[in-house]
Amino acid sequence: xxxxxxxxxxxxxxxxxxxxxxxxxxxxxxxxxxxxxxxxxxxxxxxxxxxxxxxxxxxxxxxxxxxxxxxxxxxxxxxxxxxxxxxxxxxxxxxxxxxxxxxxxxxxxxxxxxxxxxxxxxxxxxxxxxxxxxxxxxxxxxxxxxxxxxxxxxxxxxxxxxxxxxxxxxxxxxxxxxxxxxxxxxxxxxxxxxxxxxxxxxxxxxxxxxxxxxxxxxxxxxxxxxxxxxxxxxxxxxxxxxxxxxxxxxxxxxxxxxxxxxxxxxxxxxxxxxxxxxxxxxxxxxxxxxxxxxxxxxxxxxxxxxxxxxxxxxxxxxxxxxxxxxxxxxxxxxxxxxxxxxxxxxxxxxxxxxxxxxxxxxxxxxxxxxxxxxxxxxxxxxxxxxxxxxxxxxxxxxxxxxxxxxxxxxxxxxxxxxxxxxxxxxxxxxxxxxxxxxxxxxxxxxxxxxxxxxxxxxxxxxxxxxxxxxxxxxxxxxxxxxxxxxxxxxxxxxxxxxxxxxxxxxxxxxxxxxxxxxxxxxxxxxxxxxxxxxxxxxxxxxxxxxxxxxxxxxxxxxxxx
Numbered sequence: 001x002x003x004x005x006x007x008x009x010x011x012x013x014x015x016x017x018x019x020x021x022x023x024x025x026x027x028x029x030x031x032x033x034x035x036x037x038x039x040x041x042x043x044x045x046x047x048x049x050x051x052x053x054x055x056x057x058x059x060x061x062x063x064x065x066x067x068x069x070x071x072x073x074x075x076x077x078x079x080x081x082x083x084x085x086x087x088x089x090x091x092x093x094x095x096x097x098x099x100x101x102x103x104x105x106x107x108x109x110x111x112x113x114x115x116x117x118x119x120x121x122x123x124x125x126x127x128x129x130x131x132x133x134x135x136x137x138x139x140x141x142x143x144x145x146x147x148x149x150x151x152x153x154x155x156x157x158x159x160x161x162x163x164x165x166x167x168x169x170x171x172x173x174x175x176x177x178x179x180x181x182x183x184x185x186x187x188x189x190x191x192x193x194x195x196x197x198x199x200x201x202x203x204x205x206x207x208x209x210x211x212x213x214x215x216x217x218x219x220x221x222x223x224x225x226x227x228x229x230x231x232x233x234x235x236x237x238x239x240x241x242x243x244x245x246x247x248x249x250x251x252x253x254x255x256x257x258x259x260x261x262x263x264x265x266x267x268x269x270x271x272x273x274x275x276x277x278x279x280x281x282x283x284x285x286x287x288x289x290x291x292x293x294x295x296x297x298x299x300x301x302x303x304x305x306x307x308x309x310x311x312x313x314x315x316x317x318x319x320x321x322x323x324x325x326x327x328x329x330x331x332x333x334x335x336x337x338x339x340x341x342x343x344x345x346x347x348x349x350x351x352x353x354x355x356x357x358x359x360x361x362x363x364x365x366x367x368x369x370x371x372x373x374x375x376x377x378x379x380x381x382x383x384x385x386x387x388x389x390x391x392x393x394x395x396x397x398x399x400x401x402x403x404x405x406x407x408x409x410x411x412x413x414x415x416x417x418x419x420x421x422x423x424x425x426x427x428x429x430x431x432x433x434x435x436x437x438x439x440x441x442x443x444x445x446x447x448x449x450x451x452x453x454x455x456x457x458x459x460x461x462x463x464x465x466x467x468x469x470x471x472x473x474x475x476x477x478x479x480x481x482x483x484x485x486x487x488x489x490x491x492x493x494x495x496x497x498x499x500x501x502x503x504x505x506x507x508x509x510x511x512x513x514x515x516x517x518x519x520x521x522x523x524x525x526x527x528x529x530x531x532x533x534x535x536x537x538x539x540x541x542x543x544x545x546x547x548x549x550x551x552x553x554x555x556x557x558x559x560x561x
Contacts (some may be wrong), residue, residue, distance in 0.1 A: 001409050003028050003151075005173055005186060007158050007215065008194030010038035011130070011391060012374030014137040015398025016192055021144035023406045028186065030156040030175055032210055035138050039196050039208035039375075040394065043130030044249035044326050045114060046122035047094075047395075048388035049087035053108040058119040060084045067389060070116040070283045071354075071382020072521040072531065074228070074538060076555050079361035079379040083389075083396050090395055091123050098136040101125050102323070112323075113254040114387045116283035122388040127249050127326035130391060155179055157494050158195065158215040161222050161370065162187075162416070162423045169368040171416040174427050178494050183431065185424035187416055189369045190405050193219070194398075197353040197375040200498070201506050202461075203454030205350040206238050206247040214494075216356060216376055217501030220508060225366045225542050227378040228355035229505075230513035230523045233385055234463055235351030236287035237310050237344075239335060245349035246330050248310060250387040253280040255323055256315055259287070260343075261294050261308045270294055270308075285384040285522045288348040292463050295347070309343035348463060352390060354381040354522065355512070358540055363401045364559040371404070373397030378538075382555075383521025434489075434496055443488035446499050449480060453506055461509060466526040470514045477507045508548055512539045515550040 004020055006013050009031035017027045031038070052058040063084040068075055091109055095101060101123055102110040114122040125132035144150040155177050162172035162185070172187040198213030199205045220226055236259075237252065238245040253259070259280045260267040271290055272279040280287060295306045312320050312327075317340045321328050324339075331339045357372035359365055359379050365372055374394040381389065437443075460473040481503055489496035516539055518532035519525050537552035 001025065002188050002190070004190045004192065004405055005030065005188045006192045006194060007031070007173075007175075008196065008374065008376070009035045009152070010040040010194065010196060010374060010394065011134060011137065012394040012398050013192070013194035014134070014141050015395045016194065016373060016401050017150050018137060018140045018144065019399060019402030020405060021149040023402070024149065025406065025409065026148075027150045028153065029141075029150055030153045030158075032155060032157055032178060034154060035134060035141070037208075037210065038134065039211050040391070041131045041134050042206075042208065042247070043391050044127040044247065045251035045254070046112065046124035046129045046388050047091070047133070047391040048114065048117070048122050048386065049091045049392070050084065050119070050121050051088055051091065051109060051111055051123065053104065053106070053111065054120045056119045058121055060087065062119060063087065063121060066117045067380070067386055068382070070384050070386040072384060073382065073536060074520070074555055075382035076361050076379040078556050082361065082400070083380055083393060086396055086399065087392055090392065090399070094133055094136060094395075097140050099125065100132050112251065113281055115250050115253070115281045115287065116278075116386045117281075118278070122251070122254065124251060124323075126322065127251055127324045133391065133395075156184070158193070158218065159183065159427060159497065160218065160423070161191070161367070162420055163222065163367070164416075164419075167223055170370050172420045172423070174423060176494055176497075178492070181431070181493050183424060183427055185420045187420050191370050192401055193357060193370070193372040193376055194374045195376045197356070198502075198505060199350070200450070200502055201453065201457050201509070202350045203451070203458065204244050206235055206245045207351065211375070212498060212502065213505050214498040214501045217503075217505035218497070219357060220504060220541075220543050221501070223367070223542065223544065224370065225358040225540050226356065226508060227358035227538050227540050228382070228512070229509040229541060230461075230516055230539060231354035231381075231383050231521060232350060232461060233284055233352040233354060233522050234288040234348035236284055236291055236348050237346040238349035238351070239330070239344065239346060241334050246334055247351070248327055248330065248344060248346055249324070250284070252310060252312060252324055252327050255319055258311045258314075259291070259308055260311060283384055284387065288463055289524065291346075291348055307345040307347045310346045311343045312339045313341060313343065315340075352385055354378065354383065354385055355509075355539075358538070360558045361556070362404050363397050364404070364561065366559055368561045371401045373401055383523060431493055434493055437486065438488065438491070440486070443486055444483060446487045446489045446495050449484070449487060449499060450502075452480065453477070453502060457506055457509070461513060464524045464526055465513050467514065470510050474507060474510050474514070477503060477510070504543070504548075508541045508543070511548050511550060512541050515539065
């Protein structure tokens, strides 16, 4: 069996690589940076599993029901069933490999409340859960690196799939070293994409700029289907900084934090009035819309600035400094604010992409041999992700794909050496053509085009969308496409490649939003304010004959290979 190629070294990629190596399958692991810099380390709040240690009669069935309800029932039911059923085993495994979870008085992994869930089922490690899990997985991965089962390549980006003659099966991949511009061509019939979300499209988000969406856009151009691109999660509680939006974890509300705004100089706890059962722990799409309503419809903000207050001052100081340690650090370091004494000004910010590469419940794509896991794939979260399900989904995806590849493990004697060589030659010719264009003097800066794209996406793909703005944005992006060949990418071939990929990805996202004529979860259309049963389906978008085509498919549809 040829080496499995895993692209992306966050939680999803690390889990998949480790699990494959446990089964003596060799892995080549590619990423633009070390795992310590992956977006996974940013996850603060926790990871969900129905451990039922708090005497609340919790169960995997209730976890399943909450996940489906949160996703507005366009999640893949089979995928969610397995995700929630496997969750307790995943927590046990993470503990065994050294994840330093908080423990309760009985020595059990401690759990707390999180949005959209009535039971305490979010396991955590202070407010640094992602860092702790990544650290444990890095240790596991290094063990297999030392034995030669995993070979890590740092500084590489995805360039292209190498496909068979009828474009239905992977036979290899092209990768680019960002620093040296070395192009690698590798043969493999098992390629796993774990490249994260699409933050570059929006500029300032709560996520890592390493997760730029370029791979997803490039795959779209190679006939890989994408799904639910219109479903973009705005985290209700973020704070603005010069570089990005910093996350104030949902765990702050899980520990008892309250949202309020001032009315006649009195605190109005609007979430507790509007949603008395769960208050500030309603699903994220509901809380974000509520904050939007307070700031824009009711115009109850201070000094005409968009924010409400998250109040932790009534919590024990120990809780804030220990259980919410990273929140305390963000506030004191970046805002000169002590959250044990002052309320935190917060507003929704782009946080997570429920949509991405279309995958079935086994993480297969529509191209044979190609899998997608983690935030870049789309099947678990539907129209809105529950907090605590992202870490779970990333790790679970790694488990599932490693099982799939292990089960189908066969000696493939087909040799595509000539096809791989030809693909490499073609890419090198494209590289040389790009270098010639860069010698021109009057080129538009790629930085300016990226700013233009992010401005378009932020203004049209916000919490509420309307047809006029979406249509205008689509037309503007088409005009931008026409000038991409003559751009100054500042000596970076990857910058040039990415610009085209994120432009078509932005168009696909907007076209998906136009075609879903309803309001559901993270997708709110002003002209269509109601949820429509007609759209109880997955939005699928494909790129064929230079055209983007949207279809609505059954959520549980399998890929058939």
